[in-house]
Amino acid sequence: MAMAATAQVPIAAARSLFGMKDHAIVRRDGMKWDLDLREGIDFSIYLLRAFERSTRNTLRSRVQPGTTVLDIGANIGAHTLGLARSVGPSGFVHAFEPTDFAVAKLRRNLALNPELDRRVRVHQTMLAAYPSAPIQQEIYSSWPLSGGKDVHPKHGGRLATTNQARTDTLDAFADREGLSRVDLIKIDVDGHEYPVLLGGSNLLYRWQPVIVMEVSPYVHEEEGNSFPHLISLLRDNGYSLITETLRPLPLEADRLTELIPAGASINAIAVPGTRPRAVPKSAKIDAFDIRTSIKAEPQAVPSVPGT
DSSP states (O other): OHHHHHHHHHHHHHHHHTTOOSEEEEEETTEEEEEETTBHHHHHHHHHSSSSHHHHHHHHHHOOTTOEEEEESOTTTTTHHHHHHHHOTTOEEEEEOOOHHHHHHHHHHHHTOHHHHTTEEEEOEEEOSSTTOOOOSEEEEEOBTTOOTTBOTTTOOEEEEOTTOEEEOHHHHHHHHTOOOOOEEEEOOTTOHHHHHHTTHHHHHHHOOEEEEEEOHHHHHHTTOOHHHHHHHHHHTTEEEEETTOOEEOSOHHHHHHHSOTTEEEEEEEEETOOOOOOOTTOOOOGGGEEETTOOOGGGGGGSOOO
């Protein structure tokens, strides 16, 4: 995040010299984006042509034409648009985002890409373990490069309102929509993964989708959710856990917590019906797999051309 903020300063100054503001409508990776260059996710797309490039590549490799994908925690659509392109005209993406701030930007970015927009349905929904769960009034969905007193001290996120959101569970949603399949779930909900997936227990049992997720033990604790329960849920449903670089991860909460530094997270893949080789207790995750929970990918900056 610090590197992104540093890079943003001269780029903002250069744009200002030419009378350009902090907002830009650009084409990146064949898709159009309406970006606020003061925001970390937007600036990553602007400068690096993608957000979380390794996750984008993972999703591309695992999503086939005609598949059904759930993008839970879609934010501004950083991965939603790419998923819509991957599923093709015969597939579909359901994008879930509860905050007013991010869902407006998500809809705008989809509107700029009409062909992809037709393959996506946006749900301003807070997925939970139970339909009666109360809606959180604010959720982290903004990562400003300028920081400030109102941002999270570790991951740098800023809270945004959920005034227009409703509560739902994955199982109730799947039944109501009459879904016949779910092939992949991308979930990034900053510590709420357990209640979201618990509310989709029948869905996981029935369709065994691949799950591309962020694993960050400290965030679960901050949000009052149980990280060990999340790991047990995956294990009980027959999932194995691997990194995006296909390294096996232990399905034991205490060992995972030891592997992931405090304040950090890894992006991982929960794979159904497979059992990778045992993970030695001395195993360490490569630095490439570890990133701060603010969702920056600073190691990619030097090797990716700018604009």
